[in-house]
Amino acid sequence: xxxxxWINGPIIKSKDxxxxxxxxxxxxxxxxxMGEVIGIDKDFVTIQVYExxxxxxxxxxxxxxxxxxxxxxxxxxxxxxxxxxxxxxxGLSETYGSYLDVGQSMRTLPEDKEWHLHYLVSKxxxxxxxxxxxxxxxxxxxxxxxxxxxxxxIASECxxxxxxxxxxxxxxxxxxxxxxxxxxxxxxxxxxxxxIDAKVPLITGQRVIDTFFxxxxxxxxAIPGGFGAGKTMLQHQLAKWCDADIIVxxxxxxxxxxxAQVLEEFSELVDPKTGRTLLERTILIANTSNMPVAAREAxxxxxxxxxxxxxxxxxxxxxxxxxxxxxxxxxxxxxxxLEEMPAEEGFPAYLASRLAQFYERSxxxxxxxxxxxxxxxxxxxxxxxxxxxxxxxxxxxxxxxAFWALDKSLAYIRHFPSINYNQSYSEYLVQLxxxxxxxxxxxxxxxxxxxxxxLNEETSLMxxxxxxxxxxxxxxxxxxxxxxxVIRVGYLQQxxxxxxxxxxxxxxxxxxxxxxxYAYNKSLxxxxxxxxxNAIIETRIFEEIIGVKYVxxxxxDEFKTYYEKIDAALASID
Numbered sequence: 001x002x003x004x005x006w007i008n009g010p011i012i013k014s015k016d017x018x019x020x021x022x023x024x025x026x027x028x029x030x031x032x033x034m035g036e037v038i039g040i041d042k043d044f045v046t047i048q049v050y051e052x053x054x055x056x057x058x059x060x061x062x063x064x065x066x067x068x069x070x071x072x073x074x075x076x077x078x079x080x081x082x083x084x085x086x087x088x089x090x091g092l093s094e095t096y097g098s099y100l101d102v103g104q105s106m107r108t109l110p111e112d113k114e115w116h117l118h119y120l121v122s123k124x125x126x127x128x129x130x131x132x133x134x135x136x137x138x139x140x141x142x143x144x145x146x147x148x149x150x151x152x153x154i155a156s157e158c159x160x161x162x163x164x165x166x167x168x169x170x171x172x173x174x175x176x177x178x179x180x181x182x183x184x185x186x187x188x189x190x191x192x193x194x195x196i197d198a199k200v201p202l203i204t205g206q207r208v209i210d211t212f213f214x215x216x217x218x219x220x221x222a223i224p225g226g227f228g229a230g231k232t233m234l235q236h237q238l239a240k241w242c243d244a245d246i247i248v249x250x251x252x253x254x255x256x257x258x259x260a261q262v263l264e265e266f267s268e269l270v271d272p273k274t275g276r277t278l279l280e281r282t283i284l285i286a287n288t289s290n291m292p293v294a295a296r297e298a299x300x301x302x303x304x305x306x307x308x309x310x311x312x313x314x315x316x317x318x319x320x321x322x323x324x325x326x327x328x329x330x331x332x333x334x335x336x337x338l339e340e341m342p343a344e345e346g347f348p349a350y351l352a353s354r355l356a357q358f359y360e361r362s363x364x365x366x367x368x369x370x371x372x373x374x375x376x377x378x379x380x381x382x383x384x385x386x387x388x389x390x391x392x393x394x395x396x397x398x399x400x401x402a403f404w405a406l407d408k409s410l411a412y413i414r415h416f417p418s419i420n421y422n423q424s425y426s427e428y429l430v431q432l433x434x435x436x437x438x439x440x441x442x443x444x445x446x447x448x449x450x451x452x453x454x455l456n457e458e459t460s461l462m463x464x465x466x467x468x469x470x471x472x473x474x475x476x477x478x479x480x481x482x483x484x485x486v487i488r489v490g491y492l493q494q495x496x497x498x499x500x501x502x503x504x505x506x507x508x509x510x511x512x513x514x515x516x517x518y519a520y521n522k523s524l525x526x527x528x529x530x531x532x533x534n535a536i537i538e539t540r541i542f543e544e545i546i547g548v549k550y551v552x553x554x555x556x557d558e559f560k561t562y563y564e565k566i567d568a569a570l571a572s573i574d
Contacts, residue, residue, distance in 0.1 A: 002062040004029065005044070010294040011337045012047040014062055020045045023187065025070065027063040029056045031103030034085060036069045036298075039338070048334060050085050050295040051102045067183070071302050072108040073309045074165060074181030075115050075138045078246070079279050081263065082108065084287040084299030109181055111165050117146070119158035126153050130193075130312065130368020133170055133178075134158075139280035141271060142246065145313040146170075147369060149178055186301040189361050190308040191368065198364035199431050202318065202376045205241035205503025206234075208419045208492045211448055211513065213426040215402045217244075217316050218364025218374035222324075222396045225406025226386025230418045232258055234406070235320045235380055237417070237496055240269060240278060241503035244318035244376065246310045247282040250303040253296050253326025256288040272503075293330040300327050304361045307375045311363070314371030318378065319362075324355070325382040328392045344391045352395040359399040388423075402426040415493050421455055440510050447513040451487050454520070458484035475533040476524070482533075482542060483520045490546035491516065500553045511559045512548060519545055519566050531573050539569035 002020070006013035012028055014020070017040060024037045028049050033056075039046035047062070071086035081089050086108045096104050117134040121127060131148045138144035146169065156171035163169050163180060170178040184190065198216040215221045225231045232254065239247045239262075251259045266279040274280075283306050287299040300321055307317040321327070328351060335348035343349040362377040379400075383390045386408055397403060403425050410418035429445070436444040457480050461473065470478065491512055495501040504512075523536050544565055552558045 002026075002045075002064065004056065004058055004060045004062065007053055007056055007058065008337050010049050010053060010292055010334065012049055012053070012056075012062075013044045014047065015044060016062075017042065017045055019064060021066075023068045023185075025065045025067050027065070029053075029060040029062075029103075031056075032063065032105075033103055034105070046338065048294045048297075049292075050298060051292055054102070068185035069187065069298065070183040070185045071305055072181050072183055073306070074109045075136070075144045076109040076113060076165075077283050077306055077309075078139050078142055078281060079283075081259075081284040081286055082302070083291065084252075084285065084295035084297075084302060086302050089286060109165055114162040114164055115144070115180060116160070116162045117169060118160050121154055121158055123154055123157050127151070128368070130191075132313075132369050140276045141274040141280040142315075146178075146180065147312060149182060150176060152176065184305055184309070186298065186305045187357075190305070190312055192312070192363070192365040193368050193370070194366045196364050196366055196372070197431065198374065198428075199435055200364075201428075201432050201435065202316075203243045203506060204238050205505070206237060206417055207494060207504055207509050207512075208417055208421065209402075209404065210504075210506060211491075211509055212421060212452060213402055213404055213419070213424050214428055214432055215376060215378070215426065216364070216428045216431055217376055218362060219402065219428055220359045220362040220377040220379070220400045221402035221404060222379050222381055222393070222400045223404045223406060224381040224383055224388055224393050224396075225411075225418070226383065226408045228411060229386070229406035229408045230411045230416060231380040231382065231406060232322055233496070234404075234417050234419075235322050235378065236262065236265065237502070238318070238378060239266075239282070239320055242318050242376075243273075243316075245281065245315040246307075246317045247278075248285070248303050248307045248317060248319040249282060250285045250287070250299055250319070250321045252285075252287050252299050252321055252323060253289050253330065254322050256286070256290070258322075259284065259286040259288060289326065293333050296327060296330040297334065300324070300358055304358065304375070304377075308361070311365065311373035311375050312367050312369075314367055314369070314373045316374045316376075318376045321358075321377065321379040323380040323382045324358075324396065325380075325392050328355075347391050351391060352398065355392075355395050356399050359396070401428050415488070416496060417492075417494065419492075421452070421492070422459060440506050444510055444513075447510070447517050450517055450520075451491070451513060454480055454484050455487060475527050478533045479520070479523050479527060479536070482537060483516065483523075486516055486519070486542050486545055490549060495550075498550060500551075501549045504549070505554070507556060508552065508554075511552075511556050515545060515548065515559060515562055515566075518563060522566060522570055526570055526573060535573045536570065539573065541566050541569045 002016035005015045028035045033049045033051045035047040035049035038048045091106045115136045117136045119134045127148045132145045134146040152172035155173045168177045198218040201214045202217045269278045271278045285303045287296045307319045364374040405420045405423035407420035
């Protein structure tokens with residue numbers, strides 16, 4: 001029997017080298033704390049455990065499983081909240097109370113709940129791995145698709161009725177069978193038929209993202225920002241309004257109050273696509289800052305495994321990780337306890353490869369059953385002192401396609417989302433060019449480029465204004481500064497609490513850009529006719545344009561009245 005020889009926080013060592021295998025899941029001590037073998041040498045086996053080792057003693061037993069660290073996948077994941085290793089927190093709370101003791105565990109999925117299956121195959125049918133065998137309603141918003149775990153011929157009768165989690169739903173002629181659940185190792189990605197070049201945007205409803213720095217379905221993005229810059233609020237908005245079918249939200253090392261806020265808001269918020277609560281298509285993983293660091297390290301892999309399970313059914317999944325910096329800090333703490341050689345700022349030398357393992361699991365794929373599914377990863381980064389040159393931010397930039405840099409100075413003037421358009425970028429614009437042309441307008445990206453060039457010109461002009469004031473500028477330059485203000489306040493800034501402005505469709509975004517560009521070009525024409533800039537400002541057309549976002553919702557024909565207002569106001573200038 002294997003026993004504990006050495007204890008240092010979440011790191012355990014045992015001398016019984018021959019009985020262990022690398023990455024094996026084990027249960028350590030009298031309280032059977034879950035752990036994972038992370039190192040084997042000729043003298044010792046090193047085990048990382050996922051709960052507190054307080055009161056554990058040398059000599060306590062270690063139980064082998066012969067399995068890799070895995071989570072259970074199946075119906076019942078949606079609408080629930082789990083810890084970093086897949087234990088249902090709601091179920092644990094109901095069974096053991098609000099304060100959990102070490103070693104308390106529970107099955108991930110509900111055992112007693114029945115699911116009414118509608119079979120798509122019959123006895124004697126030959127099926128392929130990944131083929132959808134049956135469907136049933138998991139929540140009011142999402143249909144669960146039961147996929148075959150192997151190639152084979154069905155030997156059992158396929159009768160539409162209700163089944164519990166562990167009842168056999170499919171039997172094959174080779175003697176194997178399927179239930180509604182399966183286990184999958186969290187550090188291994190699930191198989192797909194092929195990866196596809198993603199050319200469809202993940203529409204978020206946030207203008208600064210959708211217009212200036214878009215992300216594709218199956219892409220990856222990072223949201224770096226200092227304390228108070230609005231990372232969590234932006235991720236909440238993206239989780240609420242992006243057009244993914246399923247949301248996986250990982251609270252990794254963040255405050256418990258934030259997870260409570262997510263639970264409360266998502267259970268009340270009505271999903272515009274289904275008319276039901278948003279929680280019905282959301283999986284929450286809570287690994288708050290006071291939970292064990294080893295479980296924090298595992299939580300990101302647990303979340304991405306849940307996401308891949310639904311991707312394989314043909315769904316588009318958006319995964320929010322808040323924050324990857326806390327995950328990296330967990331790696332640093334574990335690395336320190338293992339006495340590994342530290343790299344920059346104390347992070348382990350393998351930080352970049354671990355980040356790559358996570359972000360490379362974002363994908364737009366053809367699934368084994370021939371459907372199309374995707375996982376889009378959006379990770380928040382919390383650099384110390386908002387320093388984007390620190391290792392986590394720098395290494396993350398190597399593996400992502402969109403970088404949404406948050407600016408604390410924008411957040412402090414209540415500019416939301418506080419994305420700094422000078423520091424942010426997206427590498428997905430080339431892939432999306434054809435989609436914008438076919439689905440929105442041929443000149444969509446031209447208007448985007450015009451607005452961005454005005455903002456960039458304003459940035460350089462403001463350096464002059466700060467030194468010698470605005471009066472020395474030419475009227476055209478004053479117009480650039482005024483239009484840039486319209487873009488910042490009327491277009492980039494959004495009110496998360498306004499029913500028209502919290503989430504905005506792409507057609508409305510296009511019409512708003514077009515209106516701003518029209519006012520800019522018309523004003524330029526007047527300046528060429530030697531009309532004074534002050535006279536244009538006094539017409540208050542720019543204030544009218546800023547207010548458009550609160551007035552027009554889905555009836556885009558209302559924009560015509562604003563074109564008429566601009567023409568009338570500018571024509572009145574003598």
